[in-house]
Amino acid sequence: MLKELVCLSIFVILSALFAAAMIVAGFICGYNKKTAAKNSTYECGVAPFDDARIHFDIKYFNYVIMFLIFDIETIFLYPFAVYVNGLGAFAIIETFIFVLMLLLGLFVAIKKKLLRWV
Numbered sequence: 001m002l003k004e005l006v007c008l009s010i011f012v013i014l015s016a017l018f019a020a021a022m023i024v025a026g027f028i029c030g031y032n033k034k035t036a037a038k039n040s041t042y043e044c045g046v047a048p049f050d051d052a053r054i055h056f057d058i059k060y061f062n063y064v065i066m067f068l069i070f071d072i073e074t075i076f077l078y079p080f081a082v083y084v085n086g087l088g089a090f091a092i093i094e095t096f097i098f099v100l101m102l103l104l105g106l107f108v109a110i111k112k113k114l115l116r117w118v
Helices: 001-028 058-082 089-111
Strands: none
Touching: 058 089
């Protein structure tokens, strides 16, 4: 037990030192001269003609949030689908509760008309 703890401690210390060394090397070797061309945005060789910050409509944000919710649902349900035969009834009930909670969120989004484009 002590041997594994010593090895783990050495690994963590060396990893932290390596990360710190890479950050210091970046500051030392980095090009620090700032010019207007260096600070401007680069868009495939086209000279910038306007501010890069634009305003997005909130409806895009709603779609992204809904996509993330159902994307995470897929990530959580895939291992369940693979091992469903080896799981007990309690795990299956928990999964159905999880899916019902997500469907409830979908119905709330539909009720609040978050999925309407216009």
